[in-house]
Amino acid sequence: MDREYRIIVTERIDEAGIQYLKEHAEVDIKYDVPYEELLKIIDEYDAIIVRSVTNVSEELMKAGKKLKVVGRAGNGTDNIDLDAATRLGIIVVNTPEGNIIAAAELTIAHILAISRNLPQANYAAKQKDFRRNRFNGVELYGKTVGIIGLGRIGSLVATRLKAFGMRVIAYDPYISDERFTKFGAEKVENLDDLLRQSDFITIHTPRTPETMGMIGKEELKKVKKGVRIVNCARGGLIDEEALYEALKEGIVAAAALDVFVKEPSYEKERDEDFDNPLLNLDNVIVTPHLGASTVEAQYNVGYSVAKAVIAALNGEITPNV
Numbered sequence: 208m209d210r211e212y213r214i215i216v217t218e219r220i221d222e223a224g225i226q227y228l229k230e231h232a233e234v235d236i237k238y239d240v241p242y243e244e245l246l247k248i249i250d251e252y253d254a255i256i257v258r259s260v261t262n263v264s265e266e267l268m269k270a271g272k273k274l275k276v277v278g279r280a281g282n283g284t285d286n287i288d289l290d291a292a293t294r295l296g297i298i299v300v301n302t303p304e305g306n307i308i309a310a311a312e313l314t315i316a317h318i319l320a321i322s323r324n325l326p327q328a329n330y331a332a333k334q335k336d337f338r339r340n341r342f343n344g345v346e347l348y349g350k351t352v353g354i355i356g357l358g359r360i361g362s363l364v365a366t367r368l369k370a371f372g373m374r375v376i377a378y379d380p381y382i383s384d385e386r387f388t389k390f391g392a393e394k395v396e397n398l399d400d401l402l403r404q405s406d407f408i409t410i411h412t413p414r415t416p417e418t419m420g421m422i423g424k425e426e427l428k429k430v431k432k433g434v435r436i437v438n439c440a441r442g443g444l445i446d447e448e449a450l451y452e453a454l455k456e457g458i459v460a461a462a463a464l465d466v467f468v469k470e471p472s473y474e475k476e477r478d479e480d481f482d483n484p485l486l487n488l489d490n491v492i493v494t495p496h497l498g499a500s501t502v503e504a505q506y507n508v509g510y511s512v513a514k515a516v517i518a519a520l521n522g523e524i525t526p527n528v
């Protein structure tokens with residue numbers, strides 16, 4: 208053990224990460240700990256390691272009198288109050304590259320699944336219902352996919368969809384023209400152009416006040432009838448109520464969602480508190496925030512975050528957010 212550091216881990220990370228932490232510090236694992244309980248015990252810890260659920264608020268960090276480091280095993284930091292961390296002198300480290308392949312591949316899987324009705328057909332066939340005429344799909348070849356946010360994951364999605372013979376267009380006002388060219392995407396100047404042209408839309412922006420609800424009721428009036436929409440980024444980027452209506456009206460033919468505004472517990476066998484009408488639609492397929500759930504990605508983010516947190520506690524230079 209380096210020093211007498213205590214670290215709390217509030218969401219499941221790879222065993223390799225836990226082992227590394229235990230070699231250097233005292234570690235408490237409290238998956239799914241309720242916020243109020245965490246608030247009471249956080250002052251015992253020098254560092255906290257989270258994924259996307261734990262609300263690392265200003266209140267929590269203030270209560271963490273000894274808290275020096277917040278480690279995010281994964282990519283998005285929208286559950287951490289970064290401004291407050293800066294004010295309080297708390298270092299935030301994340302692992303932005305570790306799960307991007309996994310997230311991009313899940314997006315491709317979802318695009319294929321909604322183009323060919325795979326989950327619905329799988330379910331029917333297992334019930335011995337082989338009426339395949341109900342599951343006629345569409346091909347990706349020759350279709351236009353609109354990518355919103357051509358960052359780390361969006362660009363991986365772009366190059367993979369090019370291999371399917373798709374026309375790739377992208378909307379991202381914050382990147383250079385060279386980046387569009389590099390990933391074989393045609394730049395569109397505004398979101399409306401993307402909405403009007405796309406047969407498939409996939410969103411890969413961070414969750415910020417600007418991006419929340421960026422596809423809402425008005426935007427869904429502008430899409431091609433029969434568009435298919437995928438969200439493997441963050442819940443709420445596509446307004447859930449507006450999407451529900453558009454799916455019911457057949458404006459959106461199908462949607463694939465890995466993320467929701469409010470997500471259930473990842474630890475309970477069944478979470479009765481999760482009551483989202485989108486789950487009741489046959490043309491919606493869902494996964495339980497699986498974007499980073501591969502053996503490779505979990506090893507990458509679990510081990511990297513553990514190393515980064517220990518390095519930060521020991522005052523070593525570590526890339527931080």
Ligand code: NAD
Pocket residue numbers: 282283284303306307310355356357358359360361378379380381382411412413414417418421439440441465466496497498499500
């Ligand atoms: P990134 O920061 O590399 O890329 C985001 C891109 O979005 C940037 O290029 C940025 O310029 C662009 N952008 C920002 N605001 C925009 C706007 N208003 N309109 C258009 N483009 C905008 O992020 P990333 O690593 O590619 O991650 C993308 C998303 O995926 C994040 O929300 C992240 O949290 C999420 N994610 C989800 C999972 C999962 O398990 N489902 C896994 C990893 C990442």
Ligand code: MLT
Pocket residue numbers: 258259280281282283284306496498499
């Ligand atoms: C991320 O932003 O890295 C993802 O949400 C994956 C996760 O933490 O589960």
